[in-house]
Amino acid sequence: MGAGQVVARIFSYDPAEGREPRYETYEIPRAREMRVLDALIYVVDQLGASLAFRWFCGVRRCGACGVQVNGRPVLACWEPAAEQMVIEPLPNLPIVRDLVVDHSGYDRVVDRLFPYLDRRDPYQSFPEPLTHGAMRIPHDLMQCVQCLICVAACPSWRIDGEGFQGPAALVQAGRFALDPRDALDRSSALARGLYDCCSCYACNDACPMGIDVLGHAVEPLRAACIKRGLGEEARHSHAFLDLIREAGVVTAPSLLLKTRRAGALARAGEGLKLARKGKFSLASPISTAEEIRKVQERMEER
Amino acid sequence: MRFAYYPGCVGKSSAAEVDHATRRLAARLGIELVELDQASCCGATQGWVTDPSLTLALNARTLAQAEGLGLDVLTICNTCYLSFTRTISRLSHPGELARVNHALGAIGLQYQGRARVRPLPAVLLEDVGAADLRRQTRRPLEGLRIAPFYGCHLLRPAPALGADDGRSPHWLEDLFVALGAEAVDHPAKTQCCGFHILMTNEPLGARIAARVLQSARAAGAACVGTPCTQCYVTLDAFQKAAERESRTRFRLPILHVAEVAGIALGLSGRDLRLSSHMVSPRSLGLV
Ligand code: SF4
Ligand code: SF4
Ligand code: FES
Numbered sequence: 001m002g003a004g005q006v007v008a009r010i011f012s013y014d015p016a017e018g019r020e021p022r023y024e025t026y027e028i029p030r031a032r033e034m035r036v037l038d039a040l041i042y043v044v045d046q047l048g049a050s051l052a053f054r055w056f057c058g059v060r061r062c063g064a065c066g067v068q069v070n071g072r073p074v075l076a077c078w079e080p081a082a083e084q085m086v087i088e089p090l091p092n093l094p095i096v097r098d099l100v101v102d103h104s105g106y107d108r109v110v111d112r113l114f115p116y117l118d119r120r121d122p123y124q125s126f127p128e129p130l131t132h133g134a135m136r137i138p139h140d141l142m143q144c145v146q147c148l149i150c151v152a153a154c155p156s157w158r159i160d161g162e163g164f165q166g167p168a169a170l171v172q173a174g175r176f177a178l179d180p181r182d183a184l185d186r187s188s189a190l191a192r193g194l195y196d197c198c199s200c201y202a203c204n205d206a207c208p209m210g211i212d213v214l215g216h217a218v219e220p221l222r223a224a225c226i227k228r229g230l231g232e233e234a235r236h237s238h239a240f241l242d243l244i245r246e247a248g249v250v251t252a253p254s255l256l257l258k259t260r261r262a263g264a265l266a267r268a269g270e271g272l273k274l275a276r277k278g279k280f281s282l283a284s285p286i287s288t289a290e291e292i293r294k295v296q297e298r299m300e301e302r
Numbered sequence: 303m304r305f306a307y308y309p310g311c312v313g314k315s316s317a318a319e320v321d322h323a324t325r326r327l328a329a330r331l332g333i334e335l336v337e338l339d340q341a342s343c344c345g346a347t348q349g350w351v352t353d354p355s356l357t358l359a360l361n362a363r364t365l366a367q368a369e370g371l372g373l374d375v376l377t378i379c380n381t382c383y384l385s386f387t388r389t390i391s392r393l394s395h396p397g398e399l400a401r402v403n404h405a406l407g408a409i410g411l412q413y414q415g416r417a418r419v420r421p422l423p424a425v426l427l428e429d430v431g432a433a434d435l436r437r438q439t440r441r442p443l444e445g446l447r448i449a450p451f452y453g454c455h456l457l458r459p460a461p462a463l464g465a466d467d468g469r470s471p472h473w474l475e476d477l478f479v480a481l482g483a484e485a486v487d488h489p490a491k492t493q494c495c496g497f498h499i500l501m502t503n504e505p506l507g508a509r510i511a512a513r514v515l516q517s518a519r520a521a522g523a524a525c526v527g528t529p530c531t532q533c534y535v536t537l538d539a540f541q542k543a544a545e546r547e548s549r550t551r552f553r554l555p556i557l558h559v560a561e562v563a564g565i566a567l568g569l570s571g572r573d574l575r576l577s578s579h580m581v582s583p584r585s586l587g588l589v
Contacts, residue, residue, distance in 0.1 A: 072469070080455075085548075093402045155493060155494045155513070156506060156510070160470075164506075189307070195499070195502055195503070196499055196503055196506055198496055198497070198499045198507070198510065199347040199454075199498045200458070200493070200494035200498075201454055201455070201458030201459045202454075202458065204458065204459055205457075205458050205459075205468070206471070214459075219350065219351050222351050223352070224352040226326070226352050229542040233501070236348075236501060237351065238352065240346075240348040240352065241349065243352050244342055244345070245356075248342040248343065249311050249314060249342065249343050250311045250343045250346075251311055251314070251315035252317070252501070253315075253500065254317055272579070273580070274539055275581075277539075277578050278318060278319075279316045279535075279539055281313075288342065289520045291358075291363075291409045292342060294405075294408040294409055295356070295363060295405045295406065296356050296359070296362065296405075296407060297408070298359075298404055298405035298407070299355045299356060299358075299359050299401070299402075300355075301404075
């Protein structure tokens with residue numbers, strides 16, 4: 001490989017052909033400021049390869065060009081080309097052909113979350129009396145280009161769209177649900193899956209728009225569902241906080257006892273073995289319930 | 303070297319052996335640990351969504367206790383680390399700080415913003431130093447193929463150590479290599495272990511854990527090494543569940559950083575309570 005070259009191994013697959021997926025290797029002359037997208041375009045335009053990939057804007061606006069490069073989901077138009085690249089379709093999503101993935105599972109999830117502003121109060125005036133503070137979070141979420149890179153990075157997302165809605169759909173839901181003008185209660189639609197997020201921050205890390213997906217969408221939406229006590233998980237969350245208030249510390253057995261899920265301990269026959277190894281020891285409570293109560297009272301004062 | 307030691311709820315119950323190993327390791331290295339024995343739970347991920355203001359205030363209380371000792375906080379759990387750094391950053395806003403200190407006033411404490419939070423690997427690499435660790439090694443882990451597993455919260459949302467952006471960290475490798483082991487690269491090393499949903503959706507959490515175990519096993523690792531008590535519990539105590547969900551047999555011993563360092567520095571298996579592991583590390587032939 002010459003110094004001025006990029007070597008790309010690109011995933012190639014057409015489900016209609018019924019052959020196994022394979023990788024094709026291409027050598028591409030390196031250009032200044034070359035992006036992954038430039039390399040893909042070269043492969044088709046100059047090398048005459050048959051390769052399906054999506055792009056439209058070329059400037060991180062349309063969200064069409066998501067691919068996985070060397071194991072990391074990125075926007076092809078916003079990622080510098082590396083000297084050696086393995087380029088694959090975004091993981092976690094069904095493959096249409098080559099680098100093109102099917103977004104329709106995501107679309108269906110979003111549809112069920114009422115992705116529009118449902119206002120009770122009519123416009124008062126133009127411009128609307130909105131403050132920066134009140135719009136801070138929805139404004140961050142409005143930057144979303146629906147590229148599904150966060151979905152590709154999310155360990156909890158399942159392709160079938162059942163259960164967990166996935167980070168991108170929660171960003172769309174939050175964009176409206178957290179808008180001060182919105183009056184629609186989406187929490188029962190949300191509570192069905194949103195507790196499956198494992199708080200790993202992979203979405204934040206992957207998002208090309210730098211959106212605080214976990215802090216600005218998943219957590220506030222989850223907080224609203226917990227507040228309304230929706231789902232068994234809400235009971236779990238309240239039990240967790242009750243334990244902190246009562247004992248200062250939280251352990252697995254005390255939590256399971258409190259959520260009346262002690263049966264879960266014994267399930268699968270591992271409970272006893274775990275208990276023998278001391279895995280279910282109750283940490284001794286700290287003697288500070290009184291202190292915690294005083295702190296809480298003062299926090300609630302204003 | 304002295305630290306205000308915060309074992310965390312997992313370190314106090316399901317991973318009590320890691321807490322124990324940390325104390326033995328510290329003693330071996332001449333590090334004095336003053337336990338914050340009146341500290342409360344850090345709130346993990348639940349606290350910040352269920353009662354954020356109480357979580358903020360209680361963490362400020364813990365940090366104020368450390369400040370009272372004039373010490374930085376030492377953690378052995380990634381999420382405890384995150385929860386404290388989250389607290390510190392929220393309290394950089396004067397309004398929040400005033401509100402929290404008003405509450406802490408009720409119990410005679412004030413948060414000053416002095417205490418720093420240090421995860422164990424940072425103390426080992428930055429304070430003790432790789433060279434010193436290497437010198438103190440009594441039982442070099444030669445030939446031990448260990449898969450580093452970082453977990454999430456020492457990398458994301460902000461890297462706790464190392465100069466990179468948290469995407470291609472190598473400090474865990476550096477640590478294991480300093481202790482004489484061979485660090486085995488594998489694709490899932492910076493992914494999530496699944497801990498935070500194990501209590502509410504065990505099958506999903508176990509499937510996420512299985513991906514990590516699969517990744518380490520496919521790379522030919524003999525064991526996994528992690529800086530976090532939660533990752534340790536998930537990958538060890540829930541390994542059976544992960545095997546069931548993925549219909550794969552792993553039998554991979556999981557070691558916390560405190561245990562890896564403890565073994566290399568010559569502590570015995572009994573000292574480290576390795577018999578408390580669900581997947582016995584004895585097969586590694588180290589202790
Ligand atoms: S933080 Fe939650 S939504 Fe984001 S990637 Fe992790 S599991 Fe998915
Ligand atoms: S949140 Fe970020 S990564 Fe996810 S779809 Fe929107 S822009 Fe893409
Ligand atoms: S081509 Fe539009 S975002 Fe990349």
